[in-house]
Amino acid sequence: MKIIAGNWKMNGTVGALRDMYAGMSEIQTNNNVIICVPFTLLNIQGSNGIEKPTNLSIGAQDVSAHNNGAFTGEISAQMIANTHAKYVVVGHSERRQYHSETNDIVREKATRALENGLTPIICIGELMEEKQAGKTFDVIECQLRNSVPANQSGIIIAYEPRWAIGAGLTPTEKEIADAHALIAKTLESMGLANTPILYGASVKGSNAAEIMSIPNVDGVLVGGASLKPDDFIPIIESVK
Ligand code: PGA
Numbered sequence: 001m002k003i004i005a006g007n008w009k010m011n012g013t014v015g016a017l018r019d020m021y022a023g024m025s026e027i028q029t030n031n032n033v034i035i036c037v038p039f040t041l042l043n044i045q046g047s048n049g050i051e052k053p054t055n056l057s058i059g060a061q062d063v064s065a066h067n068n069g070a071f072t073g074e075i076s077a078q079m080i081a082n083t084h085a086k087y088v089v090v091g092h093s094e095r096r097q098y099h100s101e102t103n104d105i106v107r108e109k110a111t112r113a114l115e116n117g118l119t120p121i122i123c124i125g126e127l128m129e130e131k132q133a134g135k136t137f138d139v140i141e142c143q144l145r146n147s148v149p150a151n152q153s154g155i156i157i158a159y160e161p162r163w164a165i166g167a168g169l170t171p172t173e174k175e176i177a178d179a180h181a182l183i184a185k186t187l188e189s190m191g192l193a194n195t196p197i198l199y200g201a202s203v204k205g206s207n208a209a210e211i212m213s214i215p216n217v218d219g220v221l222v223g224g225a226s227l228k229p230d231d232f233i234p235i236i237e238s239v240k
Contacts (some may be wrong), residue, residue, distance in 0.1 A: 002212050002239045003196055003219030005121060006035040006226025007061060007089060016227065017041050017051050022227025025053040029236050030166065032219070034087050035226060036061045037074055037122070041200050042083035059087030059121065062095060065108035077116035088113045089142065089221075091123045093162040103146035111149045121156045121198070121221065122147055124183075128163035136161075138184050144186050157197045158221040159183055164201035166223060171201075173214055180216035205234030212239050 008016075018160065019037060036059035045052040052058065060083075064074035078218045080088055091106030101109075110120040124143035127138045140159065148155065159179055161171055171179075180197055199211055200221030208220055225231040 001030050001032065003032045003034065003198060003218065004232075004239075005033075005059070005089075005158070005198060005221045006089070006232055007092070007200075007221055007223050008035060008037050008041075008191050008222065008227060009061065009094070009223060010038065011227055012037050012041055012236075014041065014044060017044055019230055020232070021050055021053055021056070023233055024056045027053055027237065028231060029053070031236055032240060033057065033236055034059050034119075035232075036089050036218055039080075042080065044087050045084045051174060053168055057087060057175060058083075058085045058087065058116075058132065060085050061089045061092065062239050063088045063090060063109050063120075065105055065112060065117070066161070067112065070179070077112040077118055079117055080113075081116040085118065087119045087121055087156075089121045089123060089158075091143075093125055093160060093165060097162075105138075106147040107149055110147065110155065111179070114152055114154060119156060122134075123158045123160055123221070124201070125160040125162045125165075125201070131161070131163060136179065140179060140183060141186050144183060145190070148192070153192060153195070155195055157187070157195055159197060160200035162201075162222060166202070168202050169215050170203075170207060173210070176211065176217065177214050180214065184216045192214055200207055203235065204237060205231065205238060207236040209238040 090109040113120040126139040198217040
């Protein structure tokens with residue numbers, strides 16, 4: 001059983017969700033399949049004649065670090081927990097890059113998610129400059145130690161090398177294996193052994209099975225190839 005999580009980013013309408021639900025309702029899988037959709041789609045189930053298939057869970061893509069109050073435009077963990085969502089992505093590299101999210105902010109967001117019964121999918125990963133400077137391991141260890149709430153189980157980690165996201169580039173199998181081994185070892189030292197570790201960045205039907213056969217890869221976080229059932233379902237069906 002693997003975790004196959006889709007991240008729709010700023011894409012997706014009710015029609016696209018309907019198509020995904022229709023595609024998923026035609027398959028059987030033992031994998032834990034999640035799609036992280038825009039806030040506007042978190043509560044569509046049961047309305048507009050759309051029923052979510054039981055083999056699919058829903059997640060959000062971000063959450064406020066605050067509980068509630070005067071934060072115009074933000075969405076709290078309590079609000080997300082009030083929808084059909086069970087998961088929320090936090091610290092995605094696009095949030096870190098375009099919205100200046102620091103490790104401290106990411107940790108606060110993950111904490112709010114946990115307090116409200118949501119599973120945070122906490123993203124980490126190095127930039128190309130950091131990779132070229134030989135700092136990959138330092139960066140991902142530092143992000144892990146500072147973005148993950150202390151002594152909290154019930155989280156998922158997603159390792160996404162930032163230089164490979166949406167770029168059609170993937171690290172070598174050895175690079176993925178080494179990064180995931182370091183992440184597993186660091187999580188163990190933090191008392192979080194057995195935390196699932198996903199790989200993300202340019203995952204598609206043609207490379208998903210190979211990536212998920214690498215040790216310590218418990219699943220994938222998929223961006224572009226999660227938007228349409230024709231692309232996403234082959235990833236789900238590539239592993240048992
Ligand atoms: P990608 O995105 O699969 O389009 O590379 C992955 C992600 O950003 O989560």
